[in-house]
Amino acid sequence: MIPISWYLLLSAFLFACGVTGFLTKRNIITLFMSIELMLNGVNLSFIAFATRLQTLDGHIFVFFVMVVAAAEAAVGLAIIISVYRTRETLNVDRVNLLKL
Amino acid sequence: MHQFLFLLFGAFCVGGAINLLLQKKTINSALSLIVVMGSLALIYLLLGAEFVAVVQVIIYAGAIMVLYVFVIMLLNAGKEEEVQGSHVAKIFGIPGLFAGGIIGIWVLLQHRPDDKLLPIGAMYGPADKVGELLFTKYLLAFEVTSILVLIAIMGAVVLTRRSRS
Numbered sequence: 639m640i641p642i643s644w645y646l647l648l649s650a651f652l653f654a655c656g657v658t659g660f661l662t663k664r665n666i667i668t669l670f671m672s673i674e675l676m677l678n679g680v681n682l683s684f685i686a687f688a689t690r691l692q693t694l695d696g697h698i699f700v701f702f703v704m705v706v707a708a709a710e711a712a713v714g715l716a717i718i719i720s721v722y723r724t725r726e727t728l729n730v731d732r733v734n735l736l737k738l
Numbered sequence: 739m740h741q742f743l744f745l746l747f748g749a750f751c752v753g754g755a756i757n758l759l760l761q762k763k764t765i766n767s768a769l770s771l772i773v774v775m776g777s778l779a780l781i782y783l784l785l786g787a788e789f790v791a792v793v794q795v796i797i798y799a800g801a802i803m804v805l806y807v808f809v810i811m812l813l814n815a816g817k818e819e820e821v822q823g824s825h826v827a828k829i830f831g832i833p834g835l836f837a838g839g840i841i842g843i844w845v846l847l848q849h850r851p852d853d854k855l856l857p858i859g860a861m862y863g864p865a866d867k868v869g870e871l872l873f874t875k876y877l878l879a880f881e882v883t884s885i886l887v888l889i890a891i892m893g894a895v896v897l898t899r900r901s902r903s
Contacts, residue, residue, distance in 0.1 A: 640744050643850075645785070648748050652774070655755035667764050667815055671771050671806065675755060678778055678798070681790075689785045697868050698876050700790050704797050705883050709890035711802045715809045716897035722813050723900075 645686035652679030666721070666728050670714050677707050744784055750777035764815040768806050775799040789865040 656676030660669055681700045688696025718728070725733055754774035758767045775798045782791040809815075872880050 640741060640784075644744065644748075645781075648751060648781075651752060652755055655759060659759050662759070665764055665815065667806065667810055667813075668758075668767050671758065671767055674771060674798075674802065675758065675774065678775060681794075682778060682781065685782055685785050685787050685790060688787070694867055694871050695875075697787055697790050698871055700787075701793065701868070701872070702879065702883060704793060705887060708797055708802055709886055711805055712890045712894045713897070715805055716894040718809060719813065720897050728813060728815055 642686055642690050646683055649679045649683040649686065652676070652682065655679075664729050664731060666718055666730050666733070667715075669730065670711070670718070674707060674711070677703055740784065744781065747777040747780045747784075750774075751781070762817050764810050765807065768803060768810060771806075772799055772803050775803065786862050788862075789868045792865075 653676050656672045656674075656679060659672030659675065663669055663672065681703055684696040684700050684703070688694065721733055722728060727733070751774050754770040754777070757770040758774070761767045761770065775794060779791045779794040779799065782794060
């Protein structure tokens with residue numbers, strides 16, 4: 639018997655770790671992995687609430703989140719490769735052409 | 739038993755997430771993210787979400803992370819460059835984060851609804867029930883998803899292609 643708040647705490651912790659990584663890391667691939675970590679945290683709370691409310695709709699939402707994450711990873715990594723080709727760097731601080 | 743398993747895999751999750759933040763090399767971060775995803779799949783199994791657990795292992799820990807590791811090897815991503823953060827952020831950021839977190843948790847605890855316990859096998863989410871829902875109630879969204887994946891494939895091909903000129 640596990641309280642639902644434990645699952646939500648774990649989910650919130652994973653999301654917070656993702657946000658921290660996104661804000662503090664400088665490597666563009668690590669930034670993308672932090673986004674994946676945030677999505678995983680959200681998925682966990684979806685499943686916990688689906689079990690709490692005894693409905694399967696949460697599982698469907700997790701499925702859609704995973705599809706979007708896969709599409710995002712494919713396009714995002716393609717963008718990373720093309721950025722690396724033109725800039726020769728993975729540091730987001732050096733990719734600042736759009737910055738004033 | 740259930741609590742023990744949850745705490746074990748939860749500890750793996752927390753450790754992997756912290757390790758992802760602490761590691762300097764990108765490949766180590768990717769491997770700890772795989773640990774997080776694998777233990778999350780087991781937590782989904784504890785919650786009775788069979789389909790989601792299997793999809794988590796196949797898509798997240800399998801396909802997506804293989805893509806990441808492949809790109810890390812392709813681009814030869816080594817150590818992260820050290821950056822000098824602002825001192826103001828260091829001095830005020832961490833205590834501010836703790837204070838904000840404690841206030842947020844306190845407010846949430848004030849308005850907490852009943853904390854229902856979830857026994858093991860409280861709900862059973864097998865693949866056939868999920869598939870039935872996917873092909874009846876969420877049929878339109880499912881079909882739109884396939885178009886989204888197709889566009890993502892085309893986008894990846896177009897973005898990584900070298901121009902001939």
